[in-house]
Amino acid sequence: MTNAKWERMIEIMKTDVVPATGCTEPVSLAFAAATAARELGEPVQSIEARVSANLMKNGMGVMVPGTGRPGLYIAAAVGALGGDPEKGLQVLNGIAEDIVEAGKQMVDTGLVTVGIAREVPNVLYSEALVKGKEHTVKACIADSHTNVIRIEKDGEVIFNAEQEEDNSLEEKNAFLNGLSVKEIIEFAENVPLEQVDFMKQAEALNDALSKEGLTGKYGLAIGCALQRKQEKGLVGKDLMNEVVIRTVAASDARMGGAPLPAMTNSGSGNQGISATEPVVVVADYVKANDEDRLRAMVLSHMMAIYTHSFLPKLSALCATLTASMGSASGMAWLLDREHAEQTISNAICSMTGDAIGMVCDGAANSCSMKVVTAVSSAYRSVMLALDNIRVGGDDGLVAHDVDECVRNVGCLACQGMKVTDDEILNIMLHKNKGC
Incomplete structure (x- = not known):
């Protein structure tokens, strides 16, 4: 029998670990556009979209599946013309070729605009104003990628859920912040399996994405390139490189526009991949049973x-690193069950002292490089932890206590990297313009 905390954790996993086709930031705008278009009741003629600075950063350079194009403009267009908001983060699944072509024409003829909503306080925010011949509809999303907070038709509010959702998010974060590494280990070790059976889909989806990435057709094709170097003896055929190759291959496919869903974590496909594939690879290595x-x-x-x-x-800190603290935990548990809590704690503490300050400079093919860094840090930290080695609590951001380490990383992202985030977006918006 589960206790109330376990039940809440299961509820949160069901909402925070979900499939998504395409990078979740442009998909969020596509979802807003699709939601608005559904209420319009007539063909969409033009779109005016605005997003938060962070969503602009993460959406401007990444491929949108099925379109062959990157960015927010095409996402808004195909979302409005053919997206299905009932599918949530899979709003663009099954978009027909004629819709894609119509969306491209809409973008190319200047009928789609995307700007930054600088006045909104929400880190994650998107709105789409779709216009038809007779009507206009605006849909607004905030705080999570498919959280519709407001819909207006012809200037009249027809849906408003802002305050209710704010309270819900505050409660959720307060609950999560109050957990501990020890409690999460106890939960994972003892929760009735039938109550978490849905998590099997994470392995199924992200492993399929990894196999697709190894075809070498997507993104930077890092996984495929490293595999070729293994055949030439330039990269070793060992567990660490297998973890890296199979994980980064999924990210290659994800960022390169593969038409397959990823299982996300905390609203991010790459975080979901980073939390999944290393565990799958190590489970294969130790021949773990299904349980x-x-x-x-x-x-x-x-x-x-x-x-x-x-x-x-969304922040200036690349969260594949915190997601890889998850996969470090899963790998450590599979490799050292007897001392799991100590090994996991040591690994997370060491990761806090490693590459934790890696910046997020927007979603793009280069995210795969960062995934390599994150899962390499996780694997390396687990290997040290198996020998009871960890970065000490007097070093930099690292504390003696593992949960304090996690909180310190949060402080770095929330307080220490605000200016970093602004400058990254400024550079991205003004680069390659010449002297």
Whole structure:
């Protein structure tokens, strides 16, 4: 029988670990556009979209699946013309070719505009104003990628859920912030399996994405390139490189526009991939049974949700690193069950002293490089932890206590990297313009 805390953790995993086709920031705008278009009641003629600075950063350069184009303009167009808001983060699943072509024409003829909504306080925000011949509809999303807070038709509010959702998010974050690494391990080890059976889909979706990425057709094709170097003897055929290759291949496919869903974590496909694939690879290596595979997956994803709960929804800190604290936990549990709590704690503490300040400079093919860095840090930290080695609590951001380490990372992202975030977006908007 589960207690109330376990039940709440299961509820949160069901909302924070969900499938998404395409990078979630442009998909969020596509969802807003699709939601608005559904209420319009007539063909969409033009779109005026605005997004938060962080969503602009994460959406301007990443491929939109099925379109062959990157960015927010095409996402808004195809979302409005053919997206299905009932599918949530899979709003663009099955978009027909004629819709894609119509969307491209709409963008190319200047009928789609996208700007920054600088006045909104929300880190994650998107709005789409769709216009027809007779009517206009505006849909606004805030705080999570498919959280519709307001819909207006012809200037009249027809839906408003802002305050109710604010309270819900505050309660959720307060709950997550109050957890501990120890409690999450106990949960993963003891929760009745039938209550977390849905987590098997994480392995199924992200492993399929990894296999697709290894075809070498997507993004930077890092996974495929490293595999070729293994055949030439330039990269070793060992567990660490298998973890890296299979994980980054999924990210290659994700960022390169593969038409397959990823299982996300905390609203991010790359975070979901980083929390999933290393655990799958190690589970294969140790020949884990079905129960152990599932418990390790639950541990990884719940730990990733916990570590991310101290961060803004979007920030200047690349959250594949906090997600990889989850996969470090899953790998450590599979490799050293007897001393799991100590090994996991040591690994997370060491990761806090490693690459934790890696910046997020927007969603793009280069995210795959960062995934390599994150999962390499996780694997390396687990290997040290197996020998009871960790970065000490007197070093930099690292504390003696593992939960304090997690909180310190949150402070860095929330307080220390605000100016960093602004400058990254400024550089992105003004680069390549010449002297």
